Amino acid sequence: xxxxxxxxxxxxxxxxxxxxxxxxxxxxxxxxxxxxxxxxxxxxxxxxxxxxxxxxxxxxxxxxxxxx
Numbered sequence: 001x002x003x004x005x006x007x008x009x010x011x012x013x014x015x016x017x018x019x020x021x022x023x024x025x026x027x028x029x030x031x032x033x034x035x036x037x038x039x040x041x042x043x044x045x046x047x048x049x050x051x052x053x054x055x056x057x058x059x060x061x062x063x064x065x066x067x068x
Contacts, residue, residue, distance in 0.1 A: 022051065
């Protein structure tokens with residue numbers, strides 16, 4: 001195969017992009033202050049819950065695409 005991207009590589013890139021956008025959305029939604037180096041407990045819980053939902057969505061989409 002010359003420089004053409006494989007379907008698998010395209011899927012991997014799309015998945016990575018989706019997950020990064022999900023993380024960005026979770027941080028934007030959950031982090032309310034940048035005054036401290038560490039996230040507050042509320043912020044950590046929000047980010048964790050939000051990210052878990054993003055992973056569940058990615059899993060559902062993958063299942064739909066593969067028929068499993």
